[in-house]
Amino acid sequence: MAATPAPRTEEERQAGRVEAWSIGWMILALVIWGWFAFLLLADYGPDYGDRPLCPGPLVGPVSEDTRCEDDAMRQWPALMGVLALAVITTVTAAATTVYAKVLFRLARRGGPGVTPQD
DSSP: OOOOOOOOOHHHHHHHHHHHHHHHHHHHHHHHHHHHHHHHHSOEEEEETTEEEEOOTTTSOOOOOGGGGGOGGGSHHHHHHHHHHHHHHHHHHHHHHHHHHHHHHHHHHTOTTOOOOO
């Protein structure tokens, strides 16, 4: 016979919701970091032989071809904006994860209003 789990308290439900949000923020941060890495490393532009004409900003020397300057997302101001977005989502994910852990601990102790006993 399996033991039935104790019903969850309101504090535990709130901690579960915050934990779900933290997982969502982590996934979003990973997607943005992947997008940032793609923009930095992947070649782009019109095909030149068997590969694109323009190398990624971190991969090779900057091409002097004007067709490489047309992609605004590969220019450094836009790349720094994507980096800032990645950092903000990462910090938010970390903060919500820590907050969820604190809420779980408080829920296990009986809530914030309960004083520890000797």
